Amino acid sequence: MLSRASKYAILSTLYLAEHASKEKKMSVKKIAEAIDVPSPFLAKLFQQLVHAKIISSIKGPKGGFFITKKNGEKTVCDIIENIDGLHKLNECFLGLNECDGENPCPVHFIVEPFKRNILGKFRDKSIMEFSKEVADNGRFLTLKHLDLD
């Protein structure tokens, strides 16, 4: 449904929202390490997110990425839109050219409520609100801590 690129971007941005700020910027390397994604790839993605004003960056020593108040008002939807395109969230589960109730595929009426639900989740809360909720509810952005094997 979502590309890896989008998934990396979402998790990394939420991580950034929780752990960085204008006063405490973070380098790509640190973030990539923290949530276990390939850092040069993440660097590319972050470039796009900066461009889309979803996150901010400053070059040089003591530089890095962070999220301003303004940035934090963007949504997870905005991330997806800028990496994959929003249509990726609305494709037919079985690959029909369109997903709509007029011409439903065999699983449309199972899939459609889910899609509405997740779209709402990604659209109706700002990244800052979403991030707070994630932290409050003890959701995970990585399972790195489980690699005890």
Add this chain to the structure above:
Amino acid sequence: MLSRASKYAILSTLYLAEHASKEKKMSVKKIAEAIDVPSPFLAKLFQQLVHAKIISSIKGPKGGFFITKKNGEKTVCDIIENIDGLHKLNECFLGLNECDGENPCPVHFIVEPFKRNILGKFRDKSIMEFSKEVADNGRFLTLKHLDLD
């Protein structure tokens, strides 16, 4: 979530279930045309499905693909398992290494019920039953008929 390969395989098999039988076999070409998928690609997929005893085939003139009573007892799950692997239906929506309620990602509790639902749909009905339901409820396997533009 599912690869195109799986989607093609599911749609084509359901089409076969509805339109072919031991007495009325169908060639790849006809099926591919009917549901609008690339025929050499579908040929490959059907090879795998024959191997997995999900569909049957006879070579030569008057040959083609069809579904026996025995075949019809398989499930859509079996198709997915043989093309993509079932794990594709159980991956974390945001790409965490595992999807489980002990270590949920930010959207786990939205995604998990949907996954259970769709898995049930694909597992608890035989392909023949599923196909009948699809026909009875007027679900579509292609939107070819809409290409009036």
Add this chain to the structure above:
DNA sequence: AAATAAAAAGACCTTTTTATCTTTTATTTA
């Protein structure tokens, strides 16, 4: 038996996605 129709098998090609590497630019600090 010869011609033909269709699947099986496997090699091959193309595009997209994922990932890396290198150079440049901006900023800070010593």
Add this chain to the structure above:
DNA sequence: TAAATAAAAGATAAAAAGGTCTTTTTATTT
């Protein structure tokens, strides 16, 4: 001002997914 640090930009590479083509095998029809 020089050295160091970190992002920006862009070229490149590797892998996976998607798709095509050719040859072989099998069955049927004439």
